[in-house]
Amino acid sequence: MNKPWLLASLTIFAGTTSLLFGAQSASAESVTFTLVNSTSRVLEEFYASPPSTDDWEEDILGVDVLAPGESTQITIDDGREDCHYDFKGVLGPGEGVGRGALVQSSVNVCDGGTYEYTE
Structure with missing residues (x-):
């Protein structure tokens, strides 16, 4: 096998691989929305999980809380x-x-809007 052909093959493979991985990461982008607490009570925990799972996973607020009338960006x-998330x-x-x-x-x-908790 001659070396110029090998170099051209590796370059094409590397370009194709980056296109494939680039397309994969672009289709699974993060989403951000505003969470608003319009209740009269403190929102102590917040979870978002895909409907396909039975586990609520981790509390997105962590050690923070959302007081009545406050809002925060959730990513x-x-x-x-x-x-779609529950x-x-x-x-x-x-x-x-x-x-x-x-x-x-x-x-x-995915619409990047606002989600509001009300009583």
């Missing part, structure tokens, strides 16, 4: 191509009300 960068928000106790969870199924997050 989901899990490598999945799905635009949301679970855990609200702290309020006057005469204990701690509770609000669950919403199949929310479209």
Whole structure:
């Protein structure tokens, strides 16, 4: 095998590989939306998981909380191509009300809009 042919083959292979991997990462981009707490209670935890899984995964807020009237930007960068996620928000106790969870199924997050928790 002569070396110029080998070099040309490797260059074509490397270019094709980068195109394939580039297309793969472009189709699984992160999504960002605004989460608004329009309740009278503190949003203590927030989870977003694809409908295809039974696990809520990690609390996206971590050690932070979202006070009534506050908002924050949420970015989901899990490598999945799905635009629909199930949301679970855990609200702290309020006057005469204990701690509770609000669950919403199949929310479209790819539009980059706003998701609001209300009572």
